Amino acid sequence: xxxxQLNDLFHASRAQHRDTSRAEFAFETRLMARLRAEREExxxxxWARRLCPAFVVVVLALAGWTFASLGDWRTDAxxxxxxxxxxxLVTGKTL
Amino acid sequence: xxxxxxxxxxxxxxxxxxxxLVARHKRKVFAMAARFGRDDQQIDDIxxxxxxxxxxxxxxxRADAPFEHWLSRIAVHxxxxxxxxxxxxxxxxxxxxxxxxxxxxxxxDAAEILHAALAQLSPKERLVIxxxxxxEKSVREISMLTGWSESNVKVRAFRARAALKxxxxxxxx
Numbered sequence: 516x517x518x519x520q521l522n523d524l525f526h527a528s529r530a531q532h533r534d535t536s537r538a539e540f541a542f543e544t545r546l547m548a549r550l551r552a553e554r555e556e557x558x559x560x561x562w563a564r565r566l567c568p569a570f571v572v573v574v575l576a577l578a579g580w581t582f583a584s585l586g587d588w589r590t591d592a593x594x595x596x597x598x599x600x601x602x603x604l605v606t607g608k609t610l
Numbered sequence: 611x612x613x614x615x616x617x618x619x620x621x622x623x624x625x626x627x628x629x630x631l632v633a634r635h636k637r638k639v640f641a642m643a644a645r646f647g648r649d650d651q652q653i654d655d656i657x658x659x660x661x662x663x664x665x666x667x668x669x670x671x672r673a674d675a676p677f678e679h680w681l682s683r684i685a686v687h688x689x690x691x692x693x694x695x696x697x698x699x700x701x702x703x704x705x706x707x708x709x710x711x712x713x714x715x716x717x718x719d720a721a722e723i724l725h726a727a728l729a730q731l732s733p734k735e736r737l738v739i740x741x742x743x744x745x746e747k748s749v750r751e752i753s754m755l756t757g758w759s760e761s762n763v764k765v766r767a768f769r770a771r772a773a774l775k776x777x778x779x780x781x782x783x
Binding site: 516517518520521523524525527528529531532533535537538539542543545546547549550553 | 625628629632633636637640641643644650651653654657658661662665720721723724725743744746771774775778779
């Protein structure tokens with residue numbers, strides 16, 4: 516296949532226009548119906564988009580709270596461990 | 611009423627004005643969609659997607675350029691997204707079409723053969739070669755329509771031509 520043959524193919528294809536009149540029939544009606552449906556959905560989407568930052572804040576707050584709780588638990592565990600060592604030292608007994 | 615006035619009226623909530631805008635420009639959009647869609651349903655999908663995007667971004671339209679240019683850019687992007695979405699499906703169809711294609715290439719078959727070969731290109735290659743060779747757009751126009759640089763368009767067009775030749779040679783073997 517050389518350039519000339521390819522150009523011939525393009526030329527032949529360019530000259531052929533597909534008849535789209537059937538697809539075009541009542542196109543405006545179909546489109547406007549879809550637009551009306553979309554317009555009804557739009558307020559929901561707008562609210563969902565507006566609430567996105569609030570959701571992010573809630574997720575971050577939950578993550579922070581969980582992390583902080585985990586920190587407290589670790590401190591408690593460490594304190595309990597110190598208490599046990601003190602009791603062992605004073606009584607000489609292993610608990 | 612000019613296109614710009616219809617846009618302003620549509621933005622004010624006049625659906626009839628938008629319908630008039632669609633009626634005025636649908637032929638051009640359908641002609642472009644027909645280069646990429648296989649059947650009436652796919653052509654209709656591309657055209658609907660184009661005008662839905664137009665409707666959604668009407669407020670962004672600046673009247674410093676003709677409405678038609680702005681619409682063409684949206685139509686090209688809708689076609690490109692369609693190609694990306696249907697890429698795998700189209701590759702299978704193209705192979706089937708190749709098998710069914712007649713052995714003698716008459717002038718009427720040319721478009722069919724080219725369509726089947728084009729379907730095997732990547733979406734970017736197909737878009738650029740279609741705009742360049744079938745829609746007869748210049749490199750500069752394609753660059754403006756797609757948002758790609760002119761050198762990028764040239765490189766993609768060169769690669770698309772080479773790939774097309776290879777595909778058509780394989781078909782003849």
